[in-house]
Amino acid sequence: MVKIKMSFTWITLFVILFSCAPITLAQQKVFFTKEIQDDATFKVLETFLSDTEKEISEIKFEKGIYHFYPERGLEMYRYISNHNDELIRTAFPIDNYDGLTIDGQGSEFIFHGRMIPFIIDNSEKFKIKNLSIDWAMPFHSEALVVANDQEENSFDLKITKEYPYEIRNDQLVFVKEYYEHNLGQAILYNPERKAIAYDTESHTPLTLYKNSVSSEYLSEIKYKYEEDPRDPQHSRMGKENRLRVKEIEPGRVRVYNHNKKLPRVGLILVSKGEQNQNRLAPAFHIVNTYGFTANNINVHHAGGMGLIAESSADLILDSFNVTPSKGRMVSTTADATHFVGCRGKVELKNCTFQNQLDDASNVHGTYQKVVKKIDEFTIGVRIGHYQQLGFTIGKPGDKIGFVRLANSFFAFEENEIEEVTFINGRFHLIKLKKPLTDNIKAGDLIENLDAYPELLVENCNISNNRARGLLLSTPKRTVIRNNYFHTEMEALLIPVESNHWYESGSVTDLTIVNNKFENCNHSGFNRGVIRFVTDDDNKNIAFHGVKILNNEFIQFDNLILEINNTQDLLFRGNVISHSEKFPKLFPQNPAVSVKASEKIEFKNNKYSGNANRILETNDVTEKIEFD
Amino acid sequence: MVKIKMSFTWITLFVILFSCAPITLAQQKVFFTKEIQDDATFKVLETFLSDTEKEISEIKFEKGIYHFYPERGLEMYRYISNHNDELIRTAFPIDNYDGLTIDGQGSEFIFHGRMIPFIIDNSEKFKIKNLSIDWAMPFHSEALVVANDQEENSFDLKITKEYPYEIRNDQLVFVKEYYEHNLGQAILYNPERKAIAYDTESHTPLTLYKNSVSSEYLSEIKYKYEEDPRDPQHSRMGKENRLRVKEIEPGRVRVYNHNKKLPRVGLILVSKGEQNQNRLAPAFHIVNTYGFTANNINVHHAGGMGLIAESSADLILDSFNVTPSKGRMVSTTADATHFVGCRGKVELKNCTFQNQLDDASNVHGTYQKVVKKIDEFTIGVRIGHYQQLGFTIGKPGDKIGFVRLANSFFAFEENEIEEVTFINGRFHLIKLKKPLTDNIKAGDLIENLDAYPELLVENCNISNNRARGLLLSTPKRTVIRNNYFHTEMEALLIPVESNHWYESGSVTDLTIVNNKFENCNHSGFNRGVIRFVTDDDNKNIAFHGVKILNNEFIQFDNLILEINNTQDLLFRGNVISHSEKFPKLFPQNPAVSVKASEKIEFKNNKYSGNANRILETNDVTEKIEFD
Incomplete structure (x- = not known):
């Protein structure tokens, strides 16, 4: 075993070459010391960028607290299922690796702003262990309800310095490093139980909107194709803010005009901004990866899901825990874990999934809608939900089922994928192996019958x-x-x-x-x-x-x-x-x-x-x- | 000469194979008839997608009015100099062509929503001629000033059905197909002269903002790196809307609280929304293209520039006209033409550039700031303006000048590019051929001394x-x-x-x-x-x-x-x-x-x-x- 100091003089990393490696490719081991902890982003990134042959088999970190900033992170446009599609940065662009292990050895990774901690694409047998993920400033905000007044229909929020804010035109805006959000989606937590408050639905969600008063000539806008009323563009139409806020004193903000029961004093209002804008930084984004193992990982926060896996297989999470830190009520702002179009096995074992703002896990495929028969073998499909844009339904050889739910929940006809062509996030071409029958009509749905996993959830809280x-x-x-x-x-x-x-x-x-x-x-x-x-x-x-x-x-x-x-x-x-x-x-x-x-x-x-x-x-x- | 009907049964296009072509590659000519005019997008796009060998040398259109919709356009994320960087769609993804000519034969191309009509990348000797470009609904809005009232400090706008609108929380929002904008950047036109109004600066821009009243704990947010106060995130801080509007009757909107002279009755207020959001659909985006000729092209509108060319060479525009259509005051919402980091020749001949909302042309390079010496040969540079993000300053072999403007407007030292590595829109690595001298410091600017063109502007209005x-x-x-x-x-x-x-x-x-x-x-x-x-x-x-x-x-x-x-x-x-x-x-x-x-x-x-x-x-x- 030989230690070699790499020639990137600005990175202190040691690469250990296994001269006795049983495979022909050199296997490199990389060790990062705490020297890089103030901003580890570029030093980690450079390791990946310079590893063009994908020879690294292990990356270890000396136990420490490592910060990651977006300024020198690798930027890419990502379509992310059940999240916003977006331009995002990362220090860990793990693409096309086979057998890479990352071991934090108990380190804490603290992220700042719009980053995805781990992006894993087109890889096999990826392992990650022994580290925690958190953000310096979370993508959500928390405020204690300190008063309410039935007569003037208002309630007061006490906001601490962890949650800087501005009031702009009577609207509350929480300001973060590189991000801001309005009240948007909000729910009540009970700080004693550190859990969602009993009967919160009588009080939340906040009634953010009312109909806008003036709206002229909108019928002059003719859409040639089906529009999605839920997409960010259309969901703004015809609505204006209903709530108004006023600062009573620094750190105390009064909210007027809520149209449900007033939040109870002593509860904590947790807010994460507009529905279609607040899922931008999952902790793990895994795509087309066969073999993913996580052990002893603590995700304390993410501006989105703890882990979102798409079109991947054999994902084993053992002691993958989503729990809040620093006295926060909330861990991740969306699901703890989520698996779309995965296959093989998905296992969640010995995990704690607590205080996230959505499900602990959701395992499903996608329906896509036939909108056009292109030729004898090819259909054009429309992706239905704006948070599935760009999702590739399958790979060559996968079995596709045609579904007409009013008749049956199960496929009435099957075929096989020859090729999927991305045209845009909303519209893909799917060439099939067998000719389309006359039975297939615009409006039918397709699902990928091969892209479902076996699932085990065991010993989880x-x-x-x-x-x-x-x-x-x-x-x-x-x-x-x-x-x-x-x-x-x-x-x-x-x-x-x-x-x-x-x-x-x-x-x-x-x-x-x-x-x-x-x-x-x-x-x-x-x-x-x-x-x-x-x-x-x-x-x-x-x-x-x-x-x-x-x-x-x-x-x-x-x-x-x-x-x-x-x-x-x-x-x-x-x-x-x-x-x-x-x-x-x-x-x-x-x-x-x-x-x-x-x-x-x-x-x-x-x-x-x-x-x-x-x-x-x-x-x-x-x-x-x-x- | 043989006519063959192509096997894409859903496209009526004829491909003429030149059996006597003097070069070894088959040269294909494509002819589109008016059959596809209701939405030509996918049919045109499919031609490009199926031409994997880049064999098409000519695309002609039967004279007609062709519509293009985003629904089935090719989507890509684009960094566009002096525009928003964005996910955008096109029917004409012209990438890696040598010697392609597009001839509209007098056709009108009408675009709908967020599209870039022509995207030309990495091509040579591209020619386009005899067509006009317009949008069904423009990205800006126009309204006649019909009254003003000094006493209540208000003015009234008459808005016609060409410009559907909503009022949300006292703010005017113009709604388009797939887009909307607020008042934002606005200026007065004189409809008699069909030109910018005399002394408009006394009346415009509209005073959109005032300081927000409440702002707490913002100093708790610590930025490790230089921030850009002009970027969309930071430019919202500390401001709230100053103007308020009220609908007096359908189509008549009163604007209150303007803090300059009130617009004069009889003038037309032209508005295009927020500065950092309103440049999204230039008519031509040209990158890394050597040889671009446009003849007899009429750009009647674009949600951005008529033509933006980056890092390209030998761009000859002859009778490339930017003029408004349909009685509109405004043609393009930004510059008619704009050339960044181009070389060889730029020629604008016999062109009319009228009524665009920014310069007729702007020919320049870019400065990028040295922020870090990475190693003996490599600097990390910061891209200064948020609308230059992702701009690659040059190619291997280009001569780079180091500039310190306080001392001299000309380079104090030169070097040569070995390689540019994109890390993110704001941060690139530039490896140089000669070692960096001690003289180079963080804060110095670089410019590409080879990426400037000869320029001729002749017989233009x-x-x-x-x-x-x-x-x-x-x-x-x-x-x-x-x-x-x-x-x-x-x-x-x-x-x-x-x-x-x-x-x-x-x-x-x-x-x-x-x-x-x-x-x-x-x-x-x-x-x-x-x-x-x-x-x-x-x-x-x-x-x-x-x-x-x-x-x-x-x-x-x-x-x-x-x-x-x-x-x-x-x-x-x-x-x-x-x-x-x-x-x-x-x-x-x-x-x-x-x-x-x-x-x-x-x-x-x-x-x-x-x-x-x-x-x-x-x-x-x-x-x-x-x-």
Whole structure:
């Protein structure tokens, strides 16, 4: 083993060449010392830029606190699923590596502004371990509710110096390094529980908008093609700010004109700005990568998701924890993890997903809409949601299913991808291997039947976050085992929907076993703790082969299980008890609701809750009894 | 000659193969008929995408009106000098072509929304002719001033259905297809003259902003590196909207709180939105292209410049006309043409540049600032202006000059480029061929001494536009001959500046001959019709070798010629007469001002103006007389 000091004189890094490496390519090991910690960006980046042969197999950091600034980061335009597409910078452009390991050895990485800490593209067997990720200034803001006044319909926020702000034309703007946001999406946290406040939906989201008063000649604008009312351009139309704010004293801001119940004193209002502008800096963006392992990673913050993986395979997260730092209520401002069009295995093991502002995980494919038959083999497809722009649905050889959801949740015809051509974020060409049949029509959806993973979520703590625990939309074997859930919406949501998010995939082999669900759904939505649901109002079967076994439900409210459009579900050995933690929100609900489903079996469950009815059925022909 | 119907069944195009082509590559000719005119985008685009071997030598259009929509255009992220950098779409991605000609045969191309009509990259000998470019809805808006009220300090705008609008929170927003803008940058047009209104500077720009009242803890934000106060992020800080608007009746909007003189009734207020958001769709974007010829092209509109060329050579524009259509006051919303870092020849011949919202042409290089010595051969440079982000200063072999403007306007040391590495829009690495001397310091500027063109502007009509006629910043031979100028600011501006725009280059061989200058500088700026000026307040020579011969000046105001920091200037055979077109704005001015200059000679000129003094000198040691 030989130590060589590299010739970049401005970088103190040591490269260890393995002369006995078993493969022909030289394997380089890079070690960064704390000397670079004030701004490690360019020194780390230069290592990647100079490694044109992709020979580095390991990058280690001396344990320390390393800062990363955007000024000297590599810039690229990224389409990022479920985020804003954007020009962004990074110190870690990990592209086309096979077998690279990054080991922080317990280091903290502190990012400043608009950066993506780790961008992993087109790689294999990438490993990362032993480091934490945080931002010096977060992309969200927190403020304590210190007063409210029913008469003048106002509430007061106490804002500390961690959250610099300006008021411009009666609007509150939080100012960060290289970023700013308005109130936008906001929710209440209870600082005692360090979790989403009970019944926050009565108080939030803030009623940001009202209809604008004057609007002239807009009908003169003729659109030749379908427009997306949710995209940033259209979503501004016809609306103006409803809320007004006034500074009462430095650090105390009064908010007027909210049109829901006033936030309660003592709660913390968490705000992250406009919906279509606030997802810009996920901690990990992984694309076309086969083999990703994370061990002992702590993501304390991200301006977006903790990890977003697209079109990748075999992603193993073990002790990948999303938790807030520095007394903040919030960790990441969107999902802790999210997997789109992935395959092979996705495993989340021994993870803590706490206080993020969206789901702990969401595993799904995408629907894209046929808008034009181009030729005998080629269709033009429209990407439905503005946060999926640029998403490539598959690779050559992948099996494509054509879907017409009003008729069936499952594909009526299959074909195979020959080639996908990017035209623009919204419009792709897909050349297929077999000729298109006459059956295919504009308006049909396609999904990639090969791009769904097996999923294991085990020994995880999912709690105190906004939104759901897990969204499960993969037909492959899915096991949810030994986890703890305390979420403000559903703990487990199993959806099929095609009108809004265009997130495809259903479950056909799902086992939910030995989990503990405690006081979920406490924010105000009338939903089951576990919920199977479609957005297409028909009686077709969407979900198959579900086992819910030996779980514990401790729940303040009635509704535990909400089953729609499901076939072959076994609910066995579960224990349901009542908690006095919160007042009931929906006391009329049964414990279990079954609708448009068949072969639903309940066996050996213990119910000690206090709902008036345990079981309610609708559109069910067979006899079902709760046992 | 054989006609073959191509197998793209959805495109009706005919490809004529020249079997007798003298070169080995097949030369293809493509002909588009009017069948595709409803939306020609995808059909044109597919032609380029399928031409992977770049074999097309000619694309002709049957004479017609062709529409282009963004929905099926090719999308790419573009860094565009003097524009916004952005994700943009096109039907004409002309990349890596040699000898391609596009002939519209008199067609009109109508664009919709955020598109760049022609993107020409890395090409040679590209020709385009016989077509016009317009937008269905322009990126600016026009409104007639129908009333003003001194007492309540308001004025009323009459807005017609060509300009749909909304009022949101007392702010006027003009809504377009796929775009919107607020009042932002605005100026007054006189509809009778169809030109910028006399003395508009007393009334415009609109006073959009005032200081925001509340601003807390902003000093807590520590920036490690130099920040740009002009970039979009920083320029919002500490300001809020000053103007308020109210709809009086549909189509009539009252504007309150303007802090200059109220616009006069009968004038047209032209508005194009925020300064850092309104340059997004130039008609031509040309990069790294050697040989560009345009003949008989009419650009009636663009949301930006008519033509922006970067790092290209030999650009010949003959009858390239920028003029408004459909009764609009405005043609392009920025410069008619603009050339950055170009070389070889730039020629503008027989062109009309009218009613654009910025200069007719601007020819310059860029300064970039040394911020770090990376190693013996490599510097890190910072790009100074946010609209130059991503601009590559040169190619291997180019001669670089190091400049310290406080000492001299000319390079104190030279070197040669080995390689430029893009890190991000703001920061590039430049490896040089010779080692860096100790003399080079952080803060020094570099310019590319090879990237300046010879320039000929001949037989052009430059009138009725906002801003200057020509900005001349090239040390190569420059001839301005036989043109007509009627501009609201200087007809000819010869600057050196480094603090704001970072536009480099000086003149050392400039001939201005046989031009007619009529009533320029009528909008309110105290400047010469021809003006040599630096922004560095010293007495060093910046300009050399200037001949101003046999021109005619018909001018309502006094100041004709403003000479600073100039050596060796001959002003001969010029005729200066007085016009009663407008009242004088600056009656105290002399006709000629000379400062910090030497070898300035006046010969055989005729002055029949009525300035009190013809010649004023400052910091001039030699004796100068006006003859």
